[in-house]
Amino acid sequence: MTETLVELSDCVDCPIRHRAVCARCETDELDHLESIKYYRSYSAGQTMIWAGDRMDFVASVVKGVATLSQTMEDGRTQMVGLLLPSDFIGRPGREIAPYNVTAISDVTVCCFRKRPFENLLVTTPHIGQRLLEMALDELDAAREWMLLLGRKTAREKIASLIAIIARRDSELKAALPSGQLSVELPLTREAMADYLGLTLETVSRQVSALKKDGIIQLEGKRKVIIPSLETLLEETGDDTDGGPLI
Amino acid sequence: MTETLVELSDCVDCPIRHRAVCARCETDELDHLESIKYYRSYSAGQTMIWAGDRMDFVASVVKGVATLSQTMEDGRTQMVGLLLPSDFIGRPGREIAPYNVTAISDVTVCCFRKRPFENLLVTTPHIGQRLLEMALDELDAAREWMLLLGRKTAREKIASLIAIIARRDSELKAALPSGQLSVELPLTREAMADYLGLTLETVSRQVSALKKDGIIQLEGKRKVIIPSLETLLEETGDDTDGGPLI
DNA sequence: ATGGCGCCTTGATTTCGATCAAGCGTCCGG
């Protein structure tokens, strides 16, 4: 479980160095972080944090995909966050976790003990600044998501999800999103349903429908080929220009 | 429109002084803010900012209620934020407004020119710290809202909305929320529908149903009397203990 | 190899909320 962590023990070589909460830190600030950090790994399917748990750390996702979700007593669950490498877990000043965090694939996180991290937040403004930026980005994403949940049809929801994943994939690889591109869905049908506020049956049906209509092609259950991003975007219901919001 | 603003020209006497973005500022920091601020008023129903507009200011709501909303080409709209006194409008570093901001009642805002405000953000950490706190609070609210939009029934949505407004009302007045309490809905049925991802007809029907079932009483169209908060909370679908999340 | 399990698909039916439609009360301006 805690296998080859030697390879990522050094902040300078960290794969998420430029996007995570530490992105703006100078070398000496990194040294402080280095001294309070430790790695932890979880295997696919494992619950990393239960809602209601006391949390004595905050963390950055280094590798893998995790979800943030809420569950009602009768079992209805809604995903409220999708955590990818460089995303932040936890909230400074908060004792009790309000959501479940679940590893969707094998996940490695870089943890900071909460108290020392909170102190750093006061002393090194670069961390707070970056954290604010990340929180505002998440807020934007949450609001786009709210439009999806409240007003989009099942088909539009599926198309939007595929587009969202494709977009993030392509900005990760810095690949130009023209022509035919393909995406590996990191989610099961059930997780997609929890993301979109649907049932897994509806997800399955709508994926099949998009395939039948030639909007997407499937390779196995998880790999999606997008012949034309244009066409896919038309199915999302969003503004067609898709101009990047600044 | 810009009538009696003399009365709120001084930060020290400001009604939102202790909750807004300036909450943590020292007297000298307030002086800086004072020098770049100006008030603006809007009347009920007026659109304050259009999505796509260039924004050269950020602002705090001082008085009244406004909404943040997104609209799709075909007219479907989803509210993504409800702005009450002390809430913040705009994002440092952003040029273009991504959402519509609409005054629901007569609204007064305290504006800061964007560039000077961004400079203050770097020089006075208290503002950035408070802004981070507010952003994280909004993120929590957005996530609760996502559960509502994705998984709750129409009846649960209505009950939740009334509970949310009642909660905020009572913490504003610091009134103890025991026994019978009453709430003035600041929203039309249509605005409630946009908040909840419903149609206005469904909102109307479910409000009537809650009334018929004795969960709430109505005084006029807008004033809601809650005989038992307990009973109302049972209708929201949320965890019954309702423990305050820290 | 075989049985079981996890993940997914597809079909039949039901249901909740959307849509279409009519009408009520209040406020406001002519």
Next chain:
DNA sequence: CCGGACGCTTGATCGAAATCAAGGCGCCAT
């Protein structure tokens, strides 16, 4: 005083997604 706009309610019908149900495929462990 009247007409109309606005906000709201209620009824009838429709439809999209949920629910109920069955079965397929790939994979692992016995």
